[in-house]
Structures are given as structure tokens and as C-alpha cells.
Amino acid sequence: MKKIIYIPFLFLVQIVLAQNVEIEGTIKITEGAQAGYILQSDANGIASWTAPTDVDRKQIFVTDFGAKGDGTTDDTNAFNDAIASAAAQGGTVHIPVGNYKITSTLSVPGGVQLRGQSLGNSLAAANTSGSRISFYGTNIYALEFSGEFGGCHNLTIMDATGMAAGGLNLSSTNSKFVVGASFHDLFILNFINGTSIKLESLNTTGIAWSSFENIYIRDAKKGIHLEIADDGSFINLVTFRSISIAGSGFESGLLVEGPLSTTDWYSVSMNADCPSIGHIILDTDGSVNMYGLDVRSADASCAAETVLIQLGGNTRGSYLHGAAGKGRIIDLGSNYIDVGSTENVSVRPSGNNLFQNAGFKGLANNTLPFWEFATSSGFTPPTTIELETAHWKDNHNVLKVSVAQGAKARLQPVGYYFTDVFQNKECLFGAMVQSSTDGAKVTATFNPCGSGVTSSTAHPNDTKWHFVGKLAEIGTADPCQLDPQFILDNTAGATDAEFYITTPSFVFNRGEKPALEAGPITSAGGIMTGTLSTAMMTIAAPDNNQLQLTADANVYQISGTNTINSINLNTDIFPQGTLITLLFESVGLRVTHDVNSIKLLGATDYAAEEFSTLKLVSLGNGIWQEVDRNCANGCTVVAPKTDDASKDVLEEIVLTQASASHNNTDVVVYPNPAKYGINVSFNNWESEKNYKLQLIDSSGRTLLIKAMDEVTNWVDFNNLNLVPGQYQIQIFDELQSVYSNGLVIVPK
Numbered sequence: 001m002k003k004i005i006y007i008p009f010l011f012l013v014q015i016v017l018a019q020n021v022e023i024e025g026t027i028k029i030t031e032g033a034q035a036g037y038i039l040q041s042d043a044n045g046i047a048s049w050t051a052p053t054d055v056d057r058k059q060i061f062v063t064d065f066g067a068k069g070d071g072t073t074d075d076t077n078a079f080n081d082a083i084a085s086a087a088a089q090g091g092t093v094h095i096p097v098g099n100y101k102i103t104s105t106l107s108v109p110g111g112v113q114l115r116g117q118s119l120g121n122s123l124a125a126a127n128t129s130g131s132r133i134s135f136y137g138t139n140i141y142a143l144e145f146s147g148e149f150g151g152c153h154n155l156t157i158m159d160a161t162g163m164a165a166g167g168l169n170l171s172s173t174n175s176k177f178v179v180g181a182s183f184h185d186l187f188i189l190n191f192i193n194g195t196s197i198k199l200e201s202l203n204t205t206g207i208a209w210s211s212f213e214n215i216y217i218r219d220a221k222k223g224i225h226l227e228i229a230d231d232g233s234f235i236n237l238v239t240f241r242s243i244s245i246a247g248s249g250f251e252s253g254l255l256v257e258g259p260l261s262t263t264d265w266y267s268v269s270m271n272a273d274c275p276s277i278g279h280i281i282l283d284t285d286g287s288v289n290m291y292g293l294d295v296r297s298a299d300a301s302c303a304a305e306t307v308l309i310q311l312g313g314n315t316r317g318s319y320l321h322g323a324a325g326k327g328r329i330i331d332l333g334s335n336y337i338d339v340g341s342t343e344n345v346s347v348r349p350s351g352n353n354l355f356q357n358a359g360f361k362g363l364a365n366n367t368l369p370f371w372e373f374a375t376s377s378g379f380t381p382p383t384t385i386e387l388e389t390a391h392w393k394d395n396h397n398v399l400k401v402s403v404a405q406g407a408k409a410r411l412q413p414v415g416y417y418f419t420d421v422f423q424n425k426e427c428l429f430g431a432m433v434q435s436s437t438d439g440a441k442v443t444a445t446f447n448p449c450g451s452g453v454t455s456s457t458a459h460p461n462d463t464k465w466h467f468v469g470k471l472a473e474i475g476t477a478d479p480c481q482l483d484p485q486f487i488l489d490n491t492a493g494a495t496d497a498e499f500y501i502t503t504p505s506f507v508f509n510r511g512e513k514p515a516l517e518a519g520p521i522t523s524a525g526g527i528m529t530g531t532l533s534t535a536m537m538t539i540a541a542p543d544n545n546q547l548q549l550t551a552d553a554n555v556y557q558i559s560g561t562n563t564i565n566s567i568n569l570n571t572d573i574f575p576q577g578t579l580i581t582l583l584f585e586s587v588g589l590r591v592t593h594d595v596n597s598i599k600l601l602g603a604t605d606y607a608a609e610e611f612s613t614l615k616l617v618s619l620g621n622g623i624w625q626e627v628d629r630n631c632a633n634g635c636t637v638v639a640p641k642t643d644d645a646s647k648d649v650l651e652e653i654v655l656t657q658a659s660a661s662h663n664n665t666d667v668v669v670y671p672n673p674a675k676y677g678i679n680v681s682f683n684n685w686e687s688e689k690n691y692k693l694q695l696i697d698s699s700g701r702t703l704l705i706k707a708m709d710e711v712t713n714w715v716d717f718n719n720l721n722l723v724p725g726q727y728q729i730q731i732f733d734e735l736q737s738v739y740s741n742g743l744v745i746v747p748k
Contacts, residue, residue, distance in 0.1 A: 060086050061094045069098020071128065076103050086112045095155065099128040103136045110147020113182075116154035123187055123216060125158070132156040141169040141198075151182040158189040166194035166222075172205035172233070181210040188217045192249045195222040201233040201258075211239045219247035223272070228258030228286070236261040243268045246298065250275035253295075260286025268322075270295040270308075278307030279327075285314035293339060296325025303327055304343075311335050316426055316473075317509070334425030334509050351515045354506045355413055355429075358516075360397040361529040363387045368399070369529050370414050374485075379410045382488070383496065390502070392432050392465050393516055395530075398502045401488055403440070405496050408489040418482065428513070429484045429506035430469020433459045437497035440490045446472040446483065455487070541589055549573070555581045558608075561588035566597040569622035576620035579627070584608035593701060599625045603702030604720075606635050636719075653678065653717075654744045667731055667739040672714070678743075680713040680731070689733040695720075695743075696728040703727075 041047040060082055063069070067078035079102060082093045090111035097117045108114060120130025131154060135142035142157055142164060157167045167188045172178040178201075188196040196217040201207050217223045223245040228235055240263065245253045250272040260282070268290055270279040274297045282288065297303035308327035311318055315333030326343040356370040366385050373381050388398040403409050433442045441458035456470040474482070484506055490497040505514035535553035541560035542548065547567045549556060551574060558564075568574060582591075591598060591606040591614060598616070600606055606614055612631040616624040629635055653671040666683030680693060691708035693715060703720055706713075708731065724745050731739035 059094055060091050061096065062100070063096055063098075067098075067100060069096065069100045071099035071101060071134065073101060074103055075100045076106070079106050083108055083112055083114075090149075095131045095133075097129065097131055099132045099134055101134050101136060101160075102142065105137060105140045106143050108143060108145045108150050108152070110150050110178075112150055114143075114152035114155065116152075116156075118154060119156055119185060119187055123218070125189055130154075130156055132158060134158050134160040135164055135167075136160050138163040139165050141166045141194075143167065144169045144171060145181060146171055146173075146176055146178065148178065149180040149182075150178075151184075152186065153182075153184045155185075156187040156189065159191045159194070162190060162192045164191055164194050166198055167191050167196045167220075169195075169198045169200070170207060170210070171198075171200045171202070172207050173200070173202040175203070175205060177205050178207040179209050181207070182213075183211070183215065184213045186215045188215065189219060191220040193221055195225045196220045196245075197223070198225045198227070199235055199238070200227045201235050202227075202229045202231075204229075204232040206234040206236060207238060208234070208236045209238075211241070212243065213239075213241040215243050217243070217245045217247075219249055220245075221249060221251050222255055223250065223253040223270075224255070225252075226254075226256045226258075226260060226263075228256075228260055230259055230284075234259070234261050235263065238263045239266070240264070240268065241266045244271070245269065245279075246271045248273040252277045252281050253279040254281065256282045256286060256288065257284055258286065259284070260288065263288055265290040265293070267292045268294070271298050273297065273299040274302040274306050278310050280309045280320075281307070282311045282315045282318065282333075284312050285316070285333075287316055287318040287335070288320070289318065290320045290322065293320055293322030294324075295322070295327075295339065296341075297327060300326075309337060309339065311337075314425075336509060351507055351513065353514045353516065354418070354508075355504050356418070356527050357529045358504050359395055359530060360387060360399050360502065363397075363399075370527070372412060372414050374410045374412055376410070378408065380404075380407050382409045388500075393503050396503045396516070398500050401499045401501065403488050403490040403493075403497050403499065405493050406491055408487060408491050411486040411488065411501070412484065415483075418484075426471065426473050427482070427484075427506060427508050428469065428471050429504075430456065430467050431486060431504040432465050432502050433468045433486075434463065434465050434500040435459050435461055435497065436463040437461065437490065437493050437495060439492035439494055440488075440497035440499070441492075442468055442499055442501075443487050443489070444468050444470040445485045445487050446470050549580070554579065555583060557583045557585065558589065559585050561586065561608075563590045563592060564598075565592050565594065567616070567622065567624055569597055571622050572620065574618040576618055578618040580616055580618075582614045582616070584610075584612050584614070586610055595700065595702070597623060599623070601626045601629070602636070603705060604636060609633060609635055652746050654746060655741055669729060669731075669739065669741060677715050677717045678729070680708060680715060682708070682710065685710045686733075691731060691733055691738065694730045694732070696730065698726050 040050040062075065062078050062082045065078040065081040065085070067075040067082070069075065079100070083106065086093045087109050092113040092115050095114060095116045116131025118130045120127055120132070122129070133142060133155060135158065138161070142159070143152065145151065145168065159167070168183065170178060170181055197212070197215070199207055226235055243265070246269070252275055253270040253272055265288060271294070272279065279295050295308045297306045303326040306327040308324050308329050309320065310330040311333045313332040315335055318335035320336070321338045324339045324341045329337060329339065331337055357368070360368060362369045363385065368385070375381060383402040383404050386400040388400055390396050391398060401409065401411070429446070430444045435442055438461065440461065443458050444456040446454050454470065454472055456468055459466055459468050486501065486504070488499045503516050505516060507514045534555060536555040536557065537550070537553040538557045538559065539547070539549065541558055541562040541564060543562060545563050545565040546569065547564045549568055574580070587608060587610055589608040591600065591608070593600040593603055593605050606629065609631050612635050613629065614626065615628040617627050619625055655669065655671065668681045668683065670679055672679050682691070693706045693708055694702055695704040696702055706715060722745055727743045727745065729739070729741050729743050730737055
């Protein structure tokens with residue numbers, strides 16, 4: 001039986017007369033009403049309840065369905081009714097300012113957006129201004145999204161009891177893909193036993209082309225959790241921008257489990273209090289790209305031990321750039337991490353080309369240094385091998401290789417000179433190639449440590465330069481022998497083929513492209529196959545006899561004739577082992593021998609000849625040792641000859657004490673009155689000893705070293721340019737002194 005609502009007679013009359021009616025209060029018409037239906041009249045003015053799919057309703061408010069937003073009334077059913085109404089037309093559910101109590105999961109299908117009015121005037125947990133969902137569920141998620149083009153905006157989502165499984169769960173499962181989801185301007189708070197945001201892709205489904213922006217997560221067990229089943233499921237082309245994760249109670253800020261594809265992160269702040277697992281964890285494999293990352297622990301007491309970033313052993317190609325505080329950065333995979341601070345550093349792969357002689361220098365007799373054309377089953381040496389000057393990249397010769405019809409050749413680096421693998425999971429290698437013979441092809445082929453031979457696409461034979469290269473995974477065989485090769489295949493060619501190759505390059509990690517330009521030899525070493533050039537400077541001989549050089553060259557051309565007694569004495573401008581060459585322009589300059597400054601061969605001064613050279617090695621602290629000299633006449637100091645025939649003897653030589661003997665070796669030394677020198681004889685010669693005589697001046701400078709023999713030895717002083725004064729004579733074998741005596745030269 002129909003229910004009839006009685007209303008005043010005047011009101012009925014007004015309706016009959018088609019007059020406007022103004023009524024204060026509420027008119028409730030219940031007959032035929034259903035949740036979400038709308039009362040609509042037809043052309044004759046007869047009204048009926050109509051499903052919302054039959055009308056163009058622009059906005060749906062949860063308050064239209066009975067939601068109170070007073071923080072105490074359970075608004076779960078009102079939200080579900082509003083979501084169902086919006087799902088029928090793919091609409092937006094508007095959530096006015098209020099604190100809405102929700103007790104069970106709100107399932108939001110594709111096409112439905114939840115939109116709050118604002119986040120309020122504060123992010124404090126106690127602040128209830130703005131549009132807030134306070135969740136009272138246990139071990140379940142507050143909001144679950146699925147399907148295409150869903151999402152929510154301008155909302156605070158709070159775990160009111162701290163017992164929920166999580167805040168937002170975006171899930172693709174059971175053949176339901178997620179595309180175009182958007183979540184912006186959210187404050188997700190207090191999910192201390194769950195996950196603030198979870199994306200899960202299961203059962204060979206995927207999440208793609210979705211975005212998360214301006215999201216602040218505070219106090220949770222997990223901040224953001226991405227879970228991908230290893231069954232063909234994927235998360236791809238998802239962007240995270242302006243994400244902040246802070247507070248306490250965290251196990252992890254970002255946790256990725258499974259084969260993650262492309263996700264891009266911009267302006268991400270990880271600033272939680274010492275998460276027990278770590279801030280950013282890629283647990284299995286996959287990669288992330290992060291730009292403008294700031295990751296640090298807010299609690300200084302445990303910051304040094306906190307894991308800031310940990311990338312698993314199967315991760316590949318992640319790129320992380322930004323700043324960090326104290327903590328640990330761990331890369332077990334093959335990634336590019338450029339995140340660090342004064343307290344820690346990160347390791348990133350080098351772009352150095354690991355192929356030796358990438359410039360193809362030094363071809364002779366069909367042999368190219370550090371490269372070889374391997375001969376093995378199915379491969380034969382090329383018909384001819386030639387070099388052409390660079391015409392694609394400066395300083396890189398072009399290798400022209402001719403391969404006979406029906407044959408193929410294999411160019412590879414000499415294994416002995418190629419690098420070993422250390423904690424590298426992938427590589428990128430290739431070369432610029434040109435070919436034009438029909439049927440011929442060039443490929444870059446790789447046998448990466450037992451993981452199977454793989455090849456690049458072939459050159460298209462269009463007479464143009466193309467980079468033929470290969471990105472390859474590296475296997476785990478031990479020992480790991482890399483085997484990059486370039487296959488020049490003319491087995492299907494109609495004629496003999498000519499191939500052109502230049503700039504071969506090899507780097508570890510997919511994120512680094514090889515640097516093809518010439519670079520410096522580093523402290524790690526280097527192999528030169530081209531010209532090694534060192535700088536040259538012109539320096540004037542010093543007036544004060546103390547030569548000062550700058551560390552801007554290795555070759556110094558010295559002008560002038562002033563004597564040089566020291567070179568940068570007591571300074572460390574030139575580290576030990578530095579090799580320099582002094583080039584002298586003219587005759588007359590002298591470099592003096594001094595064991596405390598410049599140690600010269602023969603312990604005698606160096607007298608420069610025109611365009612002579614002196615090569616010295618630094619011993620550190622401004623002390624030098626002669627290595628070699630280049631002189632026409634030996635650059636030795638020659639005593640001036642006298643034309644005074646009346647002066648038979650220049651000076652008189654006097655020994656200061658009698659002859660001495662040591663170790664059963666009797667040595668007799670006496671001046672020769674007829675000549676300018678001394679005689680030395682041995683009364684007890686020991687044939688197994690190598691005796692040498694040394695003449696030392698009063699400053700300790702060695703003037704002469706002469707080997708002795710068994711017979712009487714004459715030692716001539718004429719060419720030593722000695723001046724009157726005190727000297728010392730010592731005779732020693734290989735181990736110890738056998739004679740020591742003073743000697744005085746006095747004017748006669």
C-alpha cells in the first residue's frame with residue numbers, strides 16, 4: 001500500500017494553479033526512492049525516480065548521501081553510496097571540509113576521483129581543519145583503488161587507531177590493469193603498523209602512466225611500498241614528484257620488491273628517524289631514477305649506522321642524484337649513485353673507455369697493438385688491414401679491413417690487456433662502423449662470463465657511419481673472462497667486402513656512455529701507443545745559484561752561464577720520482593755536485609756544453625739524482641792548463657799521517673814527487689775484493705772514485721782542478737773501509 005504524505009490544502013491549491021511554492025523545512029518523499037536516484041519530471045510534468053546514468057549530474061558530494069564529517073558519526077555507508085553513484089557515470093566524489101569517520105575499506109573503482117576541499121591550515125596530527133578521513137579499521141587498508149583513471153586529491157588520511165594495514169593501496173590484479181591514476185596534495189599520517197602508500201602489480205598485470213605529487217607521509221611502518229610479482233607484472237611510467245617522508249616508527253621509507261621498470265622521482269625528501277631497514281631499499285631487482293634526492297636520518301644518535309640507500313644484487317641502471325647525511329650507501333648491483341656529503345661518499349661508474357689503443361695507433365706488419373684478429377673455427381684473418389687518418393673523430397684512426405667473399409673475421413682486444421670484472425653487472429660497448437657491401441654485416445658480439453653469447457643489430461650497409469653496439473648483462477661465472485668482439489661477416493656477400501671501424505669503446509654500467517676524447521694518464525696507470533708530449537719552459541740561470549722551477553713542465557731550457565748549486569732546495573714542488581730534463585743553450589754554465597742537493601754521476605761537477613742535457617730524478621725535498629746526460633765531450637770539469645814552463649809542480653801534496661792498514665790488507669799511499677798525484681800499492685791483495693779509492697774535499701763532496709788493481713796504482717790529480725786545502729783519501733772494498741788518511745795540498 002502506498003504511503004501518502006498529507007500537506008496543507010493551500011499548498012495543494014498552489015500546485016494545481018502552477019504557482020511557485022516556497023517552503024521552509026524538509027519535504028520527504030519516500031515512495032520509490034533509492035540511494036543515489038534523482039527525482040526527474042518528463043515533458044508532461046510527471047516526476048519519477050531516475051538512476052543517475054540517465055541524467056547529467058555534474059557534482060556528487062558525500063554530504064548529499066548523509067555523511068556528517070563530525071568525527072564521531074560513522075560515514076562509511078555514505079561514502080560507499082557516493083562512490084557507487086560516481087562509478088555509474090565516472091565522476092568525482094567531493095568531500096567538503098570535515099573529519100569523516102570511516103570504519104571499513106573504501107573501494108574506489110576506475111573512473112572515480114575522491115576530491116577534498118583542502119588540507120586545512122596545519123599538518124599537525126591534532127588539526128582537524130580541512131577534508132580529513134579518520135580511519136578506524138584493523139588490518140585493512142583505508143582506501144583501495146583499481147582500474148583506470150582513479151585517484152584522490154586534497155585530503156588528509158589518518159590512521160585513528162594505529163592498527164590499519166595501510167592508507168592507500170593501488171592494485172592491479174586479476175587482469176585489471178591500472179592506467180592514468182593520479183594522487184595529488186595528500187597528507188598521510190600515523191600508519192605505524194602498515195604502509196602509507198602501496199602499489200602492487202600481481203597476476204601478470206601492470207600499473208602505468210600514473211602520478212603521485214605533493215604528498216607528505218609522516219609516522220608509518222613503511223612509507224611507500226612497490227611490490228611487483230615476477231610473472232610478467234610491471235610498474236612502468238609512474239612519476240613521483242615532491243614527496244616527503246618523515247617522522248618515526250619506520251622500517252623503510254621506500255621499499256621496492258620485484259622487477260621494477262621505469263619510475264621517475266623528483267624532489268624526494270627522506271628524513272625519518274633512523275628506519276630499522278633503511279630509507280631507500282631496492283630489495284631484489286629493477287631500477288629507479290631519482291633527481292633532487294635528499295636522504296638523511298633526523299635522529300643524529302643512530303644516523304651513522306642507518307642505511308640511506310641499498311640497491312640489491314640484481315638492480316640495474318638506477319640513477320640517484322642529490323644530497324645525503326650520515327649513513328651507509330650500499331650498491332650491490334650495477335647503478336649510478338651520485339649522492340653524498342662530507343660524512344659519506346657514493347660510488348658511481350666511470351665513463352673511461354676500457355679498450356686499450358682505442359685510437360688504433362701503431363699498425364705494422366698487419367699487427368695492431370692491443371688488438372688481434374682471432375683465428376678459430378669459422379674465422380680467418382682479413383685479406384688486408386690498413387689505417388686511415390681520422391675522418392669521424394679527431395685523434396682516432398680508422399681501421400680499414402678487407403674480408404674475402406664467403407669469409408668472416410673477428411676483431412677483439414688482446415685478453416691480457418683487457419680489464420677484469422669486479423662487482424659489475426652489465427656493460428656497454430661498440431664502435432663506429434661503416435660498410436656498403438651487399439650481404440655483408442658488422443655486429444658487436446659479447447660472451448659475458450658464461451651467460452651466453454649475444455649480438456647487437458648489424459650495420460645497415462648504407463655507406464653511413466653508425467654506432468654498432470651492445471648493452472650486455474654480465475654473468476656470474478668465476479673466473480669471469482669478458483670477451484667483447486666485433487664480427488665482420490662476409491659469408492653472404494656477393495664480392496669481397498671492406499669494413500671501416502673507429503672509436504671502439506667499452507664501459508661498465510648502462511648509465512655511462514663512453515668518453516671517446518683523449519684523456520690524461522691517471523694514477524691508475526695508462527698505456528701509450530701514440531705520442532707522449534710533456535711541456536717545455538725557458539728559464540734563466542739564477543744570479544744567486546739557486547734555480548727555482550715551477551711544476552708546469554718536465555723539460556726546462558736554461559739560458560745564461562751562472563752556476564747552479566741547487567734546484568728548489570727544501571721544497572716538495574716536485575714529488576719523489578719526478579723526472580726533469582735540463583737543456584742548456586751554451587757553454588760555460590756549471591751544475592755543482594753536492595750530496596745534499598744535486599748528486600751527479602762521478603761525483604764531479606757538470607760543465608755544460610752547447611745544447612747538452614742533464615736528466616735528473618727527484619728524491620724529494622729538493623734533492624736530485626742524475627739519471628743521464630747527453631754531451632759531446634762528457635760535460636766534465638777539466639783543470640785549466642798552464643803555459644808557465646817555469647812551474648814544474650803546481651802544488652805540493654803532503655799526507656797528514658803514516659800509512660794505515662785494516663783487516664789484514666796492507667795499503668801504502670805516498671805522494672809522487674815527480675807528478676801531481678799519489679801512488680797506491682797493496683802488500684796483501686785479496687783477489688775477491690773490489691777495491692776503490694775515493695777523494696773527498698773538506699765539505700764532504702766526492703771528487704773522484706777510482707777502481708784499484710793488484711799492481712801499483714797511479715792516481716792523477718791534474719784534471720781535477722784541485723785548489724790548496726785539506727782533503728781525505730779513503731780506500732774501501734765492497735763492504736768496508738781498508739784505508740783512510742788525510743791529505744793536504746799546499747802551494748809550493
